[in-house]
Amino acid sequence: MGVVADAAPVRRRWRVTIADIPVAGKLALVLILPLAGLLGLAGVAASGYAAQSGRIGDLRGAVAAGAQAGLVTDGLQRERLALARLLGGDGSRDAFATEAAGTDAAVARFRAAAAHVDGGAALARAVDGLDGLDLLRARASDTSGQLVLLGYRQLIADLVAFQQGIAERPxxxxxxxxxxxxxxxxxxxxxxxxxQLGTLRALAAGELTPADRDDVTAHRAAAAGAFERFTAAATPAWRAQLAGLSLDVERPAPAATDAAGLARTSLAQLDGLRVLADRVAADNAAAVTDARDRQNRTIILGLAAVLLVAAAAVWLAVAVGRSQRRGLRALLQAPAAELTAGGRDEVGRVTEAFNAVRREAARAAADQAALRTGMSGAYADLARRSARLADALLERLDDVERDEADPDRLATLFAADHLATLLRHDNHSLLVLAGAGTAREHAAPVPLLDVLRAAQSQIEAYQRVEYGRVDDAVAVEPAAVDGVVHLLAELLDNAARHSPADRPVVVEARHIGDGATIQVADRGPGVDPARLEELNGRLADPAPFGPRPGLTVVARLAARHGLDVTLVPSPHGGLVAAVRLPPALIVPALPVPVPGVPARPLPPRVLERSPALPGAEPMDIPHPRKDGGRRPAVRAGVAADGPTVEARAFDGDPPRRTVESGPAPGSAPGPAPGPAPVSAPVEPDDVSDLLSTYQHAIGRFDAVTVPVNQEGHATS
Incomplete structure (x- = not known):
């Protein structure tokens, strides 16, 4: 038929809506606002970073002005010391003039640096105070020396306050x-x-008055506190340089000795502090410059990233638009019914078609789910009804067997009993496939050997099952007994059906670590690795339905009880199905006494080792003996001297089970060695003895089974 024409003709409209805009235009509209917002936010962020970078630049200028203020402070301190010596009669005017000239040069540099800094009130006070420095010097000859020294102290205090105020900037x-x-x-x-100044004045006066001593002590304490704060914030290099100056600020005020020597010591200390202050100022200037450079790099990289993201978004929008247009145009050319769209663009047309397909798919899925649910319920109902019929048949067979003494007819009844048991097993498989729970529960744990025998009794070729090593020291939790039995029965049946009829199916069960591992080995042709991987995948992830119901039943039961089932190639040919029982399902096995049965040893006979799996050793199997019992059954013997049992297959009558007792074990030793053949006449008393012996073998399993109704609830 080819390409289908457009859907119903769309009435022309002069007003263009968003639905009429092509895909590329819609992508552009969607992209414009985010890009505009991104660029706007980037601009705001860049503006903030630029302002912060500007503040760091202002800080750099303030740090430079602070360094010049430190030089002015050092010059004023030296000038003040020279003036004090001059007033005390120990100095000269030439020395004072030399220090004053150095101070003037430092003041000029400070004024030049402060002119480019917004230093606030502290900087203004420092600059204004320096304007009166010449007047202060002129008053030194006609004014009290104490007042002049106080004037120097005020100038230095303003400069120090400005330096400390720089730290308040961002x-x-x-x-x-x-x-x-x-x-x-x-x-x-x-x-x-x-x-130093107070000590020098005391030397000039010839004595250190108590007031002078208190003043010196106060300044020493203040100096010690300031040095301590500096040391706490200083770098290791600064602290090392300060330690090298040997400034003993804790030493008491010295007695009056030599004014000239004290002056030299004071100047040396001022020189050392000046060198340290210069290093601190240089390091701070470098740190501020580095911070400004990092801020600038952040701005540049941020803007570059924003521009790169914007360019990538535009490029991606163009690429996506072109790709969608090509794909939608290809879809529009596919055969389809007429489309009714809200707009004239390709997306609107494809949306309508997709919605219709989705509605049909959803309706089909709902119908299929309803059908599957109904079929599951029907399967479950039919399985329960068939199970009830099988249970009724087993009860009738029990009644007939109880009164039958003829061995030939009893063997026929045993075979019919076994067929009814197989029928009930299939009904339980249908219940598992339908998602229904088990209709049985047990009152106590069941030994692992009894679980294996119960599984053996539920397969058709039970005579081919042989036992290797079986650790009977563990038991299965009551809630999981039926599930484990059913799962093992499926594995045994599968192994028997896919292996030659003359080869055995060997079972081993071992208590490994805190769990248990059961292995079912056959001598079949095996499967290729790809098929084996597929089967293991289906066991690990059970499908709702499948072409192999037995495998699905195993997978569902394993998932329900937390079992791990794995198929691996056997070194002797065929496959080995390994079932791992977790610790939660394993408990120590306790012997279940059978009332009225005396525990007496019987003469044993030795069977050779089973060849199917390694690790099986010969064992002793007791001969049948007389015991009380409710019904006949077939059981393998349990070794009297330990929990490990090894046995060969049973070649006698078929096993059977009843609705009260649950799955009966299926493997049992053959008749005791004797001269009488199987076809020889058997007396009724001998049949009763044989049935009593079988009953003792199944007593451990029957004693822990609780009858339940068809809904799965225990009955009293």
């Missing part, structure tokens, strides 16, 4: 701490200079 935490350390160093230097 900056990274590390930079702020370093700038604050520089301010504390300036304060410590001034306090130390005041200590």
């Amino acid at each position: 900056a990274p935490p590390a930079v702020t701490a370093a700038i604050r350390a520089a301010g504390w160093l300036a304060e410590a230097g001034e306090e130390l200079a005041l200590v």
Whole structure:
């Protein structure tokens, strides 16, 4: 038929709506607002980063001005010391003039640096105070020397306050701490200079008055505190350089000795502090510059990333638009019914078609689910009805067998009993496939050997089952007994059907670690690795339905009880089905006493080792004996001297089970060695003895079974 024409003609409209815009245009509309918002946010962020970078640049200028303020402070301290010596009669005017000239040069550099800094009130006070420095020097000859020295102290205090105020500006935490350390160093230097000045005045006066001593002591304490704060915030290099200056600020005020020597010591200490202050200022300037450079790099990289994202978004939108247009146009050319769309674009047309297909698919899925649910319920009902009929048949067979003494007719009844048991097993498989729970429960754990025998009794070729090593020291939890028995029966039946009729199916069960492992080995042709991997996958993840119901039953029972079932190639040919029982399903096995049965040993006979699996050793199997019992059954013997049992297959009458007792074990030893053949006449008393012996073998399994109704609830 070819290409189908467009759907019903669309009435022309002059007004264009969003539904009429092509896919590429819609993508552009969708992309415009996010891109605009992204660029706007990027602009705001860049503006903020730029402002922060500008503040860091201002901080760099303030740090440079602070360094010049430190030089002015050092010059004023030296000038003040020279003036004190001059006033005390120990100095000269030339020395004072030399220090004043150095101070003037430092003031000029400070003014030049401060002109480019918005330093606030602290900087203004420092600059204005320096304007009166010449007047202060002129008053030194006609005014009290104490007042002049106080004037110097005020100028230095304003400069120190400006240096300490720089740390209040916004900056990274590390930079702020370093700038604050520089301010504390300036304060410590001034306090130390005041200590030296007070001592020098005492030397000039010839005595250290109590007032002078208190003043010196106060300045020493202030200097010590400032040095301590500086040390806490200083870098290791700064602390090492400070330690090399040997500033003993804790030493008491010295007695009056030599003014000239004290002056030399004071100047040496000022020189050392000046060198340290210069290093601190240089390091701070470098740190601020590095912070500014990092901020600038952040701005550049951020803008580049935003532009790259925007370009990538545009490119991706163009690529997606082109791809969608090509795909939608190809879909529109496929055969389809007429489409009714809300818009004229390709997406609107495909949406209508997809919605219709989805509605049909949803309706079909709902119908299929309802059909599957109904069929599952029907299967479950039929299985329960058939199970009830099988149970009724088994009860009738029990009644007939109980009164039958003829061995030939009794063997026929045993065969019919076994067929009814197989029928009930198939009914339980249908219940598992239908998702229904088991209709049985047990009152106590069941030994592992009895579980294996019960599984053996539920297959047709029970005579071919042989036992290797079986650890009978463990038992299966009551809630999982029926599920494990049914699962093992499916594996045994599968192994028997897919292996030669003259070869045995060998079962081993071992208690390994805190769990148990059961192995079912056959001598069949095996399967190729790909098929084996597929089967293991189906066992691990059971499908709702499948072409192999037995495999599905095994997978569902394994998932229900937390079992791990794996198929592996056997070294002797065929396959080995390994079933791992988790610790939650395993308990120690306890012997279940059978009332009225005396425990007496019987003469044993030795069977050779089973060849199917390694690790099986010869064992002793007791001969039949007389015991009380309710019904005949076929059981393998249990070794009297330990929990491990090894036995060969049973070649006698078929096993059977009743609705009260649950799955009966299926493998049993053959008749005791004797001269009489199977076809020889058997007396009724001998039949009763044989049935009593069988009953003793199944007593351990029957004693822990609780009858239940058809809904799966225990009956009293």
